[in-house]
Amino acid sequence: MSSIVSVQNLRKTFEGGFEALKGVNLEIEEGEILALLGPNGAGKTTLISTICGITLGTSGSITVGGHDVVTGYRAARSLIGLVPQEINLEPFETVMNSVRFSRGLFGKPRNDAYLEDVLKKLSLHDKKDARIRTLSGGMKRRVLIAKALSHEPRVLFLDEPTAGVDVELRKDMWDVVAALKADGVTIILTTHYIEEAEAIADRVGVINKGEILLVQDKAALMAQLGKKELHVELTAPVDAIPTSLSKYELAMGPGGRSLVYSYDTKGERTGITTLLNDLSKAGLKLADMETRQSSLEDIFVGLVKETA
Amino acid sequence: MNWTAVASIYRFEMARFFRTITQSFVSPVLSTSLYFVVFGTAIGSRIEQVEGISYGAFIVPGLIMLSVMTQATSNASFGIYFPKFIGTIYELLSAPINFLEIVIGYVGAAATKALFIGVIILVTAFFFVDLTIAHPIAMLAFLVLTCVSFALLGFIIGIWAGNFEQLQLIPLLVITPLVFLGGSFYSITMLPPIWQTITLFNPVVYLISGFRWSFFGASDVPVGLSLLAIAGFTLACMAFIWWIFKTGWRIRQ
Structure with missing residues (x-):
């Protein structure tokens, strides 16, 4: 298998001198589910943000699907869907308009049939004309996932997807993840819930204080260190x-x-x-x-x- | 260019405008009507003609400019500030679009809204005063350029602002005074000589003067200078936005 995301010696120092990433190397294989485990403040979100283009790395390089995320940002970012940790949504918009907007931003032609299908899979379809501010927290998180899937990404980042999420949504979410994996989508999720990584990941990476401590096949990791x-x-x-x-x-x-x-x-x-x-x-x-x-x-x- | 993305941003912003139609349309129309009643009818009846034009008609270009400048600025600044405030900016930053496309989407929508409001005020004015437009094409050109340039300024303010207070600061402390002192309601020839000179440092004077020329064929400053002023202002805003784009100032760490 070939790497779809390749991070080479990535460093990120924020204004004020805080070094969030200290030379991260990471190869993510196409079609796998990689869980990035780490305590709060380990650098998980910074790593994802830098791959997705929200922050700029201080040094090092990243490619997605062979495209550099800085010089080839259009091709690289077209492949990526991001579900952020915080629930950041336009409160006065309807679900469908918001999802349509996301698809358009990624330059994809309008395709309401596809979007409705995504909403159905996320049990959101009956809320498609509801204003986002009227939705419950769990529903809002589903909207975030729908937005990330709206442009048919090949790589999906889920940043702490199940923080504060009820059991039902967690189960729905893993069903969606399993279906995406079956379609060949590469999935990277960060979590500090170990059970999550244990339940669905193919490989597990452990990150702490801006460094990747290890990345290993989940079963092998448990056998080796267990x-x-x-x-x-x-x-x-x-x-x-x-x-x-x-x-x-x-x-x-x-x-x-x-x-x-x-x-x-x-x-x-x-x-x-x-x-x-x-x-x-x-x-x-x-x-x-x-x-x-x-x-x-x-x-x-x-x-x-x-x-x- | 990712024109699909530009169109998406534009449509999304325009949808907000039409969703808040009362706020967007009715309030500028109402406040302009009040200006006509107070300045045009009550005060205007005691003022003789200005440069051979009835006072009520004379203030129309200034009133349009006042609304268009404040609306273009506030719409554009709010448009880009709101995603920063609620966090949805992550989507713009992680999408395969460049800064130019973001600017065209947001500034285009803000300028369109301001243009709508300008046209509505113009139409409203016809109900209150006798009005002829001497140079309609120049009038439209001035109007569009003002919408675009002040939307660009608003975009810069929205990127710069760290809270809602700062968002209001420049429109309130800079733009409104400059417009009021820029000859919206008077001809600068009515001022004492020393103030006639000082007022020439107010860039808005050139815009209002040029816009008024397109209505009545008479102006305080040469119309070429007005055109130069607005072109210069537009270019300055564009240059500043280009710098933001290059450095990622206040957007991308």
Whole structure:
């Protein structure tokens, strides 16, 4: 697969000296869903704004579909749809007029049939003649998405799309994202909700303090960095962990009814077989066993802590 | 050029105008009628003819200019300031359009609105006074140029303004006084000699004088100079906007 968005050594220093991006390199592959994870103020929005042309990078280069976003801005921006984080909408306009305006701005000929179809997919069609200020917050966010999709973009940026959004809209939104992906649209979403990234992304990038800490295939990332835990439930509680088992650095569960063994799935030996042997040698009887993989959240917190 | 985008901006802005039709049309017509009643009828009946023209007719070009300048400025400044204020400017910045196209869309719409209002006031004037237009084509040219140049000025103000107060500041503190002191309601030959000289530093004098010439064939300053003044003003605004475009001043960080 080829990159549709390529960010090379991008730096952004704001007036006043705040360095929001410190040399970001990022290749986004065509057709993938990339989740950019990072705490507030990590530089997620600045990165997106610079790719979309809202702010100018201080140094470095960006291409979208092979077009430089500064010298080839027309071709580059034509490919991009942006759903901003803030609900920025013209309050007195109707939904349909607002969406039509967006399509026109991108130089696309009027096509109301297509726009109505977009509104239908977003459950907005019955509100198409309503003034935007009369809509609820969730509906307004749908309008933002409709505006971004109005000109049939090949790359869609969703900046914190589910911040303050109810469950129903979140589900609708993921349906739309899945349909777009099926059409080959590349989707980049920023979030600080780990579950979101875990649920829908193909790859996950972690950004903190203006630097990309890693970008990796979601499954690989979790396998590589994920620690697994083996939970062993005992038939009879123990008062203390037998000294013969000290090398396993076990943790004791509540009431001494269970033991927890942490191991690295990437390690050559997980040590499970010998642990089980040693457990029976120590005279412990097992009632049940369970393994748990650490979530993306644990990985994320671990990474961000390291750089803090 | 992305003409589809220009047309979209233009249509969007004009839609706002027609949505607020009462505010847009009725209020300038009403205030102009009041001017006619107060200045033309009440005061005008005590003033003799000015340069051989009845006072009521004499003030018509000045009244039109007053409305057109303030309307062009405020419409254009509001048009570009509002997206900045509510945040929808992100769409203009991320669209495949350049600054020139944005300017044509917003300034074109603001100038059109001002032109509408100018024409309506002119039509209203015919109900109050006897009026003939000596040079209709020149009249239209002056009117259009004034609409465009002051819409350009308004666009600059809208980009510059950081809040609603600043948006009102220049129209209120600069344009209105200059128009009132620019011979809207009097001929500058009626002033004491020293003020006749001082008033020549007021650029609006040239616009009103030229516009009045297109009605009555008589002017305070040579009509060529008037044309030069408005062309110069338009070019100055364009140059400033070109500089904004180059530097991204107050728009793109």
